Amino acid sequence: MKPSEEIAMATIIEMKNVSKRYDDGFEALTNLNLKIESGKFYSILGPSGSGKTTVLRIIAGFSDITSGALYFDNQNITDMPANQRKVNTVFQDYALFPHLNVFDNIAFGLKLKKRPKEEIKEKVANALEKVRLPQHSDREISELSGGQKQRIAIARAIVNEPKVLLLDESLSALDKKLRKDMQYQLRRLQKDLGITFVFVTHDQEEALALSDEIFIMNEGKIIQNGTATDIYDEPVNRFVAEFIGESNIVDGVMKVDYSVEFVGKTFECADAGMQQNEPVHVVLRPEDLDITLVDEGKLTVTIVSQMFLGNHFEVNAVDEDGNQWLIHATNSVSVGQKVGVYFDPEDIHVMRIGESQVDFHNRIEEYGE
Numbered sequence: 001m002k003p004s005e006e007i008a009m010a011t012i013i014e015m016k017n018v019s020k021r022y023d024d025g026f027e028a029l030t031n032l033n034l035k036i037e038s039g040k041f042y043s044i045l046g047p048s049g050s051g052k053t054t055v056l057r058i059i060a061g062f063s064d065i066t067s068g069a070l071y072f073d074n075q076n077i078t079d080m081p082a083n084q085r086k087v088n089t090v091f092q093d094y095a096l097f098p099h100l101n102v103f104d105n106i107a108f109g110l111k112l113k114k115r116p117k118e119e120i121k122e123k124v125a126n127a128l129e130k131v132r133l134p135q136h137s138d139r140e141i142s143e144l145s146g147g148q149k150q151r152i153a154i155a156r157a158i159v160n161e162p163k164v165l166l167l168d169e170s171l172s173a174l175d176k177k178l179r180k181d182m183q184y185q186l187r188r189l190q191k192d193l194g195i196t197f198v199f200v201t202h203d204q205e206e207a208l209a210l211s212d213e214i215f216i217m218n219e220g221k222i223i224q225n226g227t228a229t230d231i232y233d234e235p236v237n238r239f240v241a242e243f244i245g246e247s248n249i250v251d252g253v254m255k256v257d258y259s260v261e262f263v264g265k266t267f268e269c270a271d272a273g274m275q276q277n278e279p280v281h282v283v284l285r286p287e288d289l290d291i292t293l294v295d296e297g298k299l300t301v302t303i304v305s306q307m308f309l310g311n312h313f314e315v316n317a318v319d320e321d322g323n324q325w326l327i328h329a330t331n332s333v334s335v336g337q338k339v340g341v342y343f344d345p346e347d348i349h350v351m352r353i354g355e356s357q358v359d360f361h362n363r364i365e366e367y368g369e
């Protein structure tokens, strides 16, 4: 088998040139192309209003599309009703029935399908086992914690043995510590079940921690997709660099032989493939910058402020040209002190300006939330 055939076989969901215009005329998705392979954990990450939930609703069959096509296992399912699709959704509020107990919530779909009683019992027990709540079958929904509700919602979704599980911001109702725990549980569950998870979130840390692959969305388009490290290390543009983690971004110009000019100096860098004298954005991550003696630094900055954040100091500094720098330092510094900043050539990430269709000046303000 050729590698290309292998990839084609593994694709479970494909959206081809999908656009979605709501009844009021608003275009929520524009010519979107997306490929999802079976057995992986995907996150769709983007600011509020970028179209993440719309993508999920289209895959689930709760929303139709204006143009383009949706494929599942290479079959065109654009017009297939939701209840015939081999996908299940876990909603943000879990949508559990408050008047039914845990067993009846999980059994609901199977009862609708009039499955035999014994089969229902076995499948519900199996689903409860998978989410590690085997003793909770008779509990009322009101007697469950937030994290347990989420696991029951997942049990209800996996009892139907879907090939794909869609999760819409399903951790956002939980407090921070529980959320971390549930992230771990979700990842474990996905590995145990071996089915595809498509997880919608606006929390970049969550997406980085959980996903085999991430789709970054903005204004109804996919701006970049790849593994967490691909995206973190090689953001395609300023929007992605700022949305994924903290960054220092300055204007630069590409020079010959792996070198780039910014803040009035020329630095060796690892990126290539740009035209000579092409204007670029240069990204330096705060954790890649080391504070050193002025003589040993590649830049000289003056410390403006510092804050201790438990495992590092967040330092704000300004260089001689007035550019601001965010640095994660291991040791404390003094405000007003002049220091050197050192970084390695491979820590310089060079991005083409205007790599995608994102309008930098019109970014949605909440994306840092």
Ligand SMILES: Nc1ncnc2c1ncn2[C@@H]1O[C@H](COP(=O)(O)OP(=O)(O)OP(=O)(O)O)[C@@H](O)[C@H]1O
Pocket: 022, 023, 024, 026, 027, 028, 046, 047, 048, 049, 050, 051, 052, 053, 054, 055, 202
């Ligand atoms: N039924 C609708 N009618 C008109 N516009 C809609 C409708 N549903 C969503 N939209 C708009 O489509 C855009 C995308 O919405 P969507 O819910 O997909 O975004 P999102 O990225 O999931 O946002 P959030 O993180 O806030 O849930 C938004 O501007 C939203 O206001």
